[in-house]
Amino acid sequence: ELKEGELREKRRRKKKAKRSKNEKGMAAGEPLDHPEEWFYLDNQEVLQGPFSTANMRSWTQKDLLNDYLQVRTASEDSFTLFRDRKHEILSAQREKHEGDYQPNLVSFWKAIKEKEFSIVKMFLTLHPQLSEVKKEKSGYDQGMSLWHYVCLCNGTTKLIDYLLSLNPELLHQKDEKGQTGFDLVVKSRNQYVRTALYFVSKDPEFGNWKDVRGQTLFHKLCEGGCTVKELESLLSTNPQLLDEKDEDGKTGFLLMMEKKFDRIVAEFLYSKNPDCLNSFMTKDENGDTLLHRMIRKEERFTDKVNFIVAKIPSLITESNHVGQEMRSFCFPSLRNPLIFCYYYNYLKIKIIHYYRK
Incomplete structure (x- = not known):
């Protein structure tokens, strides 16, 4: 049996030999199976391509086996390049009788989870049918639609806004459990503040949401820490939340004082309602x-x-x-x-x- 150090050295040599072989093949100008497999998003996020490998070589000297590359043209414009073969950013499995690319779903879901907006947008641009795809892997997200999965993974507002531009009806769409995308955003509990406020800006009714403990989105913001700008955004559409109490009789102000005290936020809430300190007299x-x-x-x-x-x-x-x-x-x-x-x-x-x- 080989020791752990010997195994690492063996893997390193194998990887180096493979890279060397690839570089030699590129230097010799050996053609690839599919010469036109490259795309990029320009500064206006417009999909450009496909381009041949020869075009890409003239733009960059970086390793073409990377999932995506940052390259600069002669005009110093920066682009993000994606390859759709071998490395699963986009699949190059081309059907001979159809001549279409087949999307790699594993990479697609991974790009969503890692909040790679450019990659997800490229998938949807090249394969519009992906907007109807559902999660197949077993678990909590099994059978979940693209929209709900993006919200569950706390997708950026940029990605959510892009999906809504494709289909505005997604905003109130419910899954099999009766959950909207907003419900999943709040459940994610992972820096969801900005995303949740985006939903409220689209429809103020989302601001009236409550959990099983009677806590509103305002309670969640105060308890978890937030900025004055975020509170102003929420209270501008839902001013009644300022005095809303949960099942324990606590307002958002009191939760902020107990959990995540911020003097600037406290001064702002006090200016909105000086009676918020009455609970300290009880x-x-x-x-x-x-x-x-x-x-x-x-x-x-x-x-x-x-x-x-x-x-x-x-x-x-x-x-x-x-x-x-x-x-x-x-x-x-x-x-x-x-x-x-x-x-x-x-x-x-x-x-x-x-x-x-």
Whole structure:
């Protein structure tokens, strides 16, 4: 038995010999089975081709066995080239009696999953019938249409917009489980914010979507982190989402304060609805406000505490049922010096007087 190192060396030599043989064949000008198999998308993303291998050789000295190449012409225009033979970007299996290319579905689905818009567009341009193809591999995506698979894989808005330009009815099309493309986008949970907002811009009704926990898209954005621009885009079409509560009675603002605090976003939401901080005044069975509980846990995100107290200064001296104020949680331990200094500045308490007690 060969050791692992010897196996690697053997594979390396075999690959090098194959590459050397190919280069020699190209240098000798040996013809390929199908001389015109090259295409490219120009700067306006218009499909050009097919071109012969000789054309491609005159444009680039790179290895023609690559899946796709970046080449420059004499005019310094940059193009992405794709070969449709051997390396499965496009298949060169040409039927003799028909003279057509047969698409390689494995490469097609892979290009979608890897968000290669140019490759997918080229597939659909050369093979329009692919718009009706369905996923064959067993699993959750078995039997899924092209549209739903693109949404499930969190396809870029560029690809989704291109598919809608081919068939606008896809926007509300449902699969066998009654799911629209928007449902699958939100389920993907993989940086879907921009894609989901694209759906809302197409139809504001998508903004009224809720999951099983009663959380809206606004809740999801606030909980997962977002920008002011994204929130403005959503609230411009669905302003009612600002005060919407989930099954736990939490608004999107409260989820943002608990999960992904962002001062800029917090200031924006507060300017939209100053009453959003009322939940911090509510006391639990022990008389603790939400700020009491945050300090008890020694909240390290001092910007959050600073924001709350700056808006509601009365919370500083708010006490619970046993008469404990904020400083009762913060000062004795001194395990969080930032919060200690913060409350010292707000209450104007002299530290030396405190320790003399």
